Amino acid sequence: MTKVFPNASFTIGDAISEKQPPQHKLLSAGEASEETILTVWKKSLLFNCNGFTVFDSKGDLVFRVDNYMDGNKGEILLMDASGNPLLTIRRKKMSLGDSWLVYEGESTEKPRLCVKKSVNILSKCLAYVSSGNNNSRNNIMYEIEGSYSQRNCAVFDDKRRLVAEIKRKEAVGGVAFGTDVFRLIVRPGYITTDSAMALLILLDQMFGSSRR
Secondary structure, three states, X not given: OEEOOOOOOOEEOOOXXXXXXXXXXXXXXXXXXXXXXXXXXXXXXXXXXXXXXXXXXXXXXXXXXXXXXXXXXXXXXXXXXXXXXXXXXXXXXXXXXXEEEEEEOOOOOOOOEEEEEOOOOOOOEEEEEEEOOOOOHHXXXXXXXXXXXXXXXXXXXXXXXXXXXXXXXXXXXOOEOOOOEEEEEEOOOXXXXXXXXXXXXXXXXXXXXXXX
16 A cells, blocks of 8 residues: 555555656747646545545645535535635536636635536537626637547647646656646646646546536
């Protein structure tokens, strides 16, 4: 039994001890920015509850989702390591298609983001992200492309700059952890880490095992 990270008091069975890969830069349009690398474990800290547990590169807990079983009821709460609410994700009512709103804290007013699943099966885009409650194509902030089931996704802003990625995580010796442990790589200068985590949660709602 080896730990996902040394500072965590819980383990993943038969996982191989791993080292954090060296940090590198994501380049776009001649620019470079230090990235934040998070390890995402698709497991709640609470017994008998689904969710996410997220660590930084030092192995410290940074995000948690413990009420994930309520996702099918249309509401998911993203918390910090202490359990304080950061963002509330709610399914958009009276909306065509699969659309969600992301609010600050536990607020029900003035959403930060609106995320809508792409319905074009010929498009490589998985979802569109716009600001506020306006999901028109003229208000798009980010587009998400790739394959969530393969844990291989990229988030681009309106200038096609790569702002975040979801990638598989490998242990020492090149052995993959599987799809329950993976990496979220974020460029904080272009998207906040909590917003990137909200997008990951919604990809799991739209394309992952939490899809209903």
